[in-house]
Amino acid sequence: MAVAPRSNLVVQAAEDTSRVQAYDLATGKVAWTFTPAALSDARTGVFVVTVGGREQVLLARQGKTSGDGLKQSAPTVTVDIIPARSPAKATAAHHLDLPVPSDRALSFAASGSGFLVGAADQGTYSQATVIDPATGAKRSVTAKDVTVPGCGGATCTLSATPAFATSAGVVSTYQQTTGCDRWANGSGQPCTTGFQVGDAWTSTTTAPRGMHTGIPLAVTGKYLIAAWHSSDSQTDQPALSADSKTTFTVQDLATGKTIASVSCTSADRLALQPGSAQSSTRTSANGRYLVSGQTAFDLNSRTGRCYTSSASSKGIDFTAVGDDGTAYGLIHTGDGSDASSLYGRLPIAPDGTDSTEQGARVDLASDSAKALSEATEVPIYLAASNGVFHTGEVLAVYARR
Incomplete structure (x- = not known):
């Protein structure tokens, strides 16, 4: 759907x-x-x-x-x-x-x-x-060599692998493995992990200060959402965890300019993977609010908030956001599967398979969240006057109150 x-x-x-x-x-x-x-x-x-x-x-x-x-x-x-x-x-x-x-x-x-x-x-x-x-034109894309500025303190050539396509070109990811500290133990210059958007811009030129690891998570409209770390061991997949803060940014897809950012930790260890938050990334109809994975942004005020898990609360995987800043999502309950351990991946199958996850409603203006009753479905899209719900083979649209 x-x-x-x-x-x-x-x-x-x-x-x-x-x-x-x-x-x-x-x-x-x-x-x-x-x-x-x-x-x-x-x-x-x-x-x-x-x-x-x-x-x-x-x-x-x-x-x-x-x-x-x-x-x-x-x-x-x-x-x-x-x-x-x-x-x-x-x-x-x-x-x-x-x-x-x-x-x-x-x-x-x-x-x-x-x-x-x-x-x-x-x-x-x-x-x-x-x-x-x-x-309808089609073309084959493969890994290609790209020149990366700000790589290991200099410029280097790395192999970039396609992740997803956008109006600004194919987003490709790369990882430096030589001439840097692969084990992240402070023995040298941190390795650079990043991405390139078409021929327009490269993550190293727009990364937050001190951030050497960048992962493109999703694209919606004219925005790209990315996750950033100061450094990561080359043996571990980047993750949102309690060990260190992950910075999430909303960037202009065409230029790479940062629109908003927020730093989060999580009691769950959730793998950060290119494109993993695409299914949970939405903008409100009026363009003011953007939700992605377990983060929410007010693009007018250029601010963001975390709705990740802590020692006392569970995280919320967003599904929709409305013009008034009311957002909905599913309370994250990891079951140990690869899907539940991947950041931003909704536990709703693309074909609408029934989900037993409990929903939540969030008021972004007041930063308040409330769990919904277990029988309550959450919308997967919010228009100005109605919401779209999808469960199994049932598709429903309800007027908003």
Whole structure:
């Protein structure tokens, strides 16, 4: 399920991927229906990407083609690009078939302004396909050498690996392994771990003072959200923990300029990974508030707050925020799984699988949080006048009071 706020639509794919329907957010009426080509055993993702002010719905599926006649059934990835503003019987403006090995599961990475398909390893891709939602054009991206200023006190050349695509270009991550203190024991210059946004800017030129480790967590609209450490051992994955503070920043996607920042600790040890907070990153309809993972920002006052765990309280993984600063989320309860130990990853499956997590409501203006009753669902999107809820196969929109 995905929301197209400019078109005032919520889009949902049937569980068997036989059709996609867009519903009017105000009335709940079906605005359009799209019927894709049949695939068996399909894994499906529905995304809304905005390019040049126009919203495009991307239906991405990995499955098998039908084996009929002389044709063998074969694994494939298909991507259909459907304009959000479509007639009642929608058709794809672009259809792409991407053959894949049968033994590899691919990930679909949408940032809101870019789309990438590939086999992920801890948030990065050794090889991936970037798709232009406006034209349907596709291109292959792989690791490449980049010149990094401020690396180990000088300039160095490092290999940068794609993480996700945006309107400003592909965000690639890199890690220095030579000429620096790999063990973070104070024996030399800290190693640099960072990222580059297209050809526009590099994290080392915009990092907070003294921060040598930068992880791009998510992109929403014109903002990139990143996490920063002073240094990290090369043997450990960067994490939000109680050991040292993690600084979270909201940065201008085009320039890297820092808009707001906040430093947090957590009683939970949550791994920080490129793109891990994408599913829990939202902005309010009026653009004032932004929530991401377990942090919240007032972009007007350029301030941020932490809603992470402590010795006496649990953390909150945000799901939505409204124009008045009322935000909702799920109380974080780690179960030891990789998913629950990854910062920003919501315990709601993309296909709307039921979640037993308890919800919470936060008033960002007063910095007060309240647990909701266990039977209360939390919205996954808040418009100015209504909220969108998604549980299992049930999609509901309620007027806000």
